[in-house]
Amino acid sequence: MKKAVSVIALFALGTTIMNAQISDSLRRVVKMDGAYNFRDTGGYKTTDGKEVVLGKVYRSDAINKLSDRDLVTFKNKKIKTVVDFRGTEEAKKAMDRLPENTSYLLCPAGSENLPNVQDMAKLLKEKNFLTGMYGEGGLPYFGERYRALFVQLLxxxxxxxxxxxxxxxxxxxxxxSALFLKILGVPQDVIESDYVASNFYLAKNPTMQQMYSGLSKMSGLSESQVKAEMELRPELIRTFFAAINKKYGSIENFFQVEMGIGPKEVAVLKQKYTK
Structure with a gap:
């Protein structure tokens, strides 16, 4: 009985955190016809009393189905550089639709051998398969995957x-996003709220519903069980930071060792992206 109450309490807490972020994120959402999780990363307060600037850094789900109207929005946002974390084949199958003269960088580290649907169905039965991706299993790829992003930001x-x-x-x-907000000094709880908000925005994406349905049939789990296993949770981003801290001692050391971004470069990032 106690266990059941604890689970309900945790679920309620997670929902409260997400709802608070959702209501606060309305000014960050960029409405697109062909994307569901297109958001501005700015607007968050930092621990030193500053605020991450709006209108400079955006995040999104797949953008291969952007409409002509979306491309106008894209250009109006002055987005000139796109960094894609998908694998090579993954990107080829759904090539980004971009305005002319947009700089495009593919950073596929850790994405070349993602599990296929059959593998995911098996992993779902083992529980907590996302933990490996965020923790020590993904650690060898973090530096290579995100280095180009931060060089571009600089x-x-x-x-x-x-x-x-x-x-x-x-x-x-x-x-x-967690790394970007962390190095700028955004509090951990705010980073987690921003992270889990993807659950809300992607719930409207029919592709996600199709995926849950397919995984349910292949794994023998109910759709609600599949969704529970796939849903983003604050502890996943904590696992991500914990794995980095365990190997490098701090997020700052990770930036310096893996991306060549030391105190001077961090100061530049803060000067450019906070006010």
Whole structure:
């Protein structure tokens, strides 16, 4: 009985955290016809009393189905650089639809051998398969995957914006957002709220519903069980940071060792992306 009460309490807490973020994120959402999780990363307060600037750095799910109207929005946002965390074949099957003269960088580290649907169905039965992706299993890829993003952020022109994305805009993109907000000094609880908000936005994506249905049939689990296993939870982003801290001692050391971004570069990032 106590266990059941605890589970309900945790679920309620998670829902409260997410709902608070959702209501606060309305000014960050970029409405697109062909994307569901397209958001501005700015607007969050940092621990030193500053705020992450709006209109400079965006995150999204797949953008291969952007409409003509979306491309106008894209251009109006002054997005000139796109960083794609998908694998090579993954990106080829659903090529980004971008305005002309947009700089495109593919950063597939850790994405080349993602589990297929059959593998995912098996892993779902083992429970907590996402933990490996966020923890020590994904650790060898984090530096290579995100290095180009932060190099671009350091050199981004004052009158331009940048977008990074993957397929769902939740896992690989979620970790990128967590690193970006963390190095700028955004509190952990706010980072977690921003992270789990993808659950809400992607619930409207029919592709996600099709995936849950397919995985349910292949795994023998109910759709609600599949969804519970696939849903983003604050502890996943904590696992991500814990794995980095265990190996490097701190997030700052990870930036310096794996991406060549030391105190001077961090200061530049804070100067450019907070006010």
């Amino acid at each position: 050199t981004l022109k004052p009158d331009e914006a940048l977008l990074y994305h993957c397929t769902g805009g939740r896992d690989r993109t979620g970790m990128a």
